[in-house]
Amino acid sequence: MRELAMTKVAAVCAVATLAAAMGTASAAPAAAPPTAQSVAQRSASPVLVDCFWKSQVRPADFILACGDGNSRLTALRWSHWHADSAVAVGLNAVNDCRPYCAAGRFHSYPVVVRLDDPQPWEKQPELQRYSRMTLTYPGDRPERVPRTVTYALWD
Numbered sequence: 001m002r003e004l005a006m007t008k009v010a011a012v013c014a015v016a017t018l019a020a021a022m023g024t025a026s027a028a029p030a031a032a033p034p035t036a037q038s039v040a041q042r043s044a045s046p047v048l049v050d051c052f053w054k055s056q057v058r059p060a061d062f063i064l065a066c067g068d069g070n071s072r073l074t075a076l077r078w079s080h081w082h083a084d085s086a087v088a089v090g091l092n093a094v095n096d097c098r099p100y101c102a103a104g105r106f107h108s109y110p111v112v113v114r115l116d117d118p119q120p121w122e123k124q125p126e127l128q129r130y131s132r133m134t135l136t137y138p139g140d141r142p143e144r145v146p147r148t149v150t151y152a153l154w155d
Helices: 002-022 036-043
Strands: 071-081 085-095 106-120 128-136 148-152
């Protein structure tokens, strides 16, 4: 009986030593790096929801035409990202679709992007998401597009 108890103690010690050597002896799990979503939750700033239903904060690029990708925002530089609005400058790359979209060429136009009207996000109601985007073209702009365009953003 005593021999069995000693064998069990030795086995437990061996497992503990092996676990310590492998770095798994700690009972506390390693902290995961912060995600854009967790950063947004801590800062209470709204997020921008992309075509793949992912939350973004200060994205460098953003697809406007989710179905075909023929209009996207690129090279975005955000001057502010606050609880009520966010503003960036960048480029709007738009496909001219001539003679048809697959054969068309992309043209880039300088643009000022404003996000506002934060609302609870349907997917995660504890997060606010910007629900409106306004694009202002200070110079050239896509054909048949007014100088200022406002879009309702998806939820």
